[in-house]
Amino acid sequence: MSATIIDGKAFAADIRGRVAEQVATLKEAHGITPGLAVVLVGADPASEVYVRSKGRMTVEVGMESFEHRLSEDTSEADLMALVNKLNADPKVHGILVQLPLPKHMNSDAVINAIDPAKDVDGFHISNVGLLGTGQKAMVPCTPLGCLMMLRDHLGDMSGKEAVVIGRSNIVGKPMAHLLLGESCTVSIAHSRTKDIADVVRRADIVVAAVGRPKMVKGDWIKPGATVIDVGINRVEAQGGKTRLVGDVDFDAAKEVAGAITPVPGGVGPMTIACLLANTLTAACRANGLPEPEGLTV
Numbered sequence: 295m296s297a298t299i300i301d302g303k304a305f306a307a308d309i310r311g312r313v314a315e316q317v318a319t320l321k322e323a324h325g326i327t328p329g330l331a332v333v334l335v336g337a338d339p340a341s342e343v344y345v346r347s348k349g350r351m352t353v354e355v356g357m358e359s360f361e362h363r364l365s366e367d368t369s370e371a372d373l374m375a376l377v378n379k380l381n382a383d384p385k386v387h388g389i390l391v392q393l394p395l396p397k398h399m400n401s402d403a404v405i406n407a408i409d410p411a412k413d414v415d416g417f418h419i420s421n422v423g424l425l426g427t428g429q430k431a432m433v434p435c436t437p438l439g440c441l442m443m444l445r446d447h448l449g450d451m452s453g454k455e456a457v458v459i460g461r462s463n464i465v466g467k468p469m470a471h472l473l474l475g476e477s478c479t480v481s482i483a484h485s486r487t488k489d490i491a492d493v494v495r496r497a498d499i500v501v502a503a504v505g506r507p508k509m510v511k512g513d514w515i516k517p518g519a520t521v522i523d524v525g526i527n528r529v530e531a532q533g534g535k536t537r538l539v540g541d542v543d544f545d546a547a548k549e550v551a552g553a554i555t556p557v558p559g560g561v562g563p564m565t566i567a568c569l570l571a572n573t574l575t576a577a578c579r580a581n582g583l584p585e586p587e588g589l590t591v
């Protein structure tokens with residue numbers, strides 16, 4: 295038996311279409327154009343690619359895109375000054391400071407300087423606390439995208455065993471909170487987990503977010519489980535080229551799983567779609583308007 299392949303690319307395009315419709319309505323009915331500011335410090339080539347595609351898709355859904363590129367040796371004080379300026383700018387509804395930041399900066403301090411209402415990454419301590427206590431928050435884009443795919447594929451998840459592999463602040467921990475919100479029984483496995491294969495084998499839902507290529511083996515997967523692969527690992531391929539692989543051994547896992555997301559074309563495109571959804575949500579909330587439909591938790 296071969297698993298259903300969850301098409302994140304198509305799903306993300308659908309979400310962007312829904313965002314675009316609601317942006318058009320917001321413009322017509324209220325004269326509001328949602329704006330997203332992306333700040334990139336330094337010139338990491340991978341980050342450049344993501345920032346460019348974020349900017350393009352922001353414009354495609356009818357929003358305003360503001361890109362700020364700062365040199366690698368920018369001081370933390372100068373970055374903070376930019377964040378404060380964006381906080382005060384009424385045309386900016388969402389702010390994303392691309393991570394990782396250069397080593398001389400304190401990322402926590404920078405993130406926590408963002409107005410929580412504009413924190414479309416959902417990384418501010420205030421949003422983390424709101425999510426952790428089940429209150430209305432800005433939800434981090436990657437876990438939100440994973441949840442949307444899970445809801446679409448499974449519907450009701452209550453009582454299911456979910457195992458999140460990875461305990462990062464940007465994926466693992468918020469993902470666990472979202473799954474708890476769906477009434478799953480949630481475990482978080484990580485590098486120190488004993489008998490990780492056995493822990494993963496109990497899962498009806500596996501979310502792999504460790505950043506280690508093909509770490510999750512086919513025989514770790516319970517037959518019929520739903521597998522969400524968050525990993526985006528660039529590895530050497532033939533002819534001196536590189537290619538992207540996930541944290542899951544896809545070819546083996548797809549023979550056992552009920553459904554699985556591919557890499558590329560799975561979680562990655564959903565992350566950007568959810569960033570746009572969060573920006574729309576932020577613009578609605580900033581103007582006291584109802585939440586966009588079908589785009590929030």
Ligand SMILES: Nc1nc(=O)c2c([nH]1)NC[C@@H]1CN(c3ccc(C(=O)N[C@@H](CCC(=O)O)C(=O)O)cc3)C=[N+]21
Pocket residue numbers: 343344390391392393394415435526538557558559560561562563564565566
């Ligand atoms: N403050 C902040 N927020 C982020 O959300 C953030 C960040 N910093 N830093 C970097 C990571 C990475 N990230 C990705 C988004 C989309 C794809 C994506 O669309 N990937 C495509 C493939 C792209 C390719 O071919 O390289 C896919 O998986 O199909 C990947 C990675 C967001 N990040």
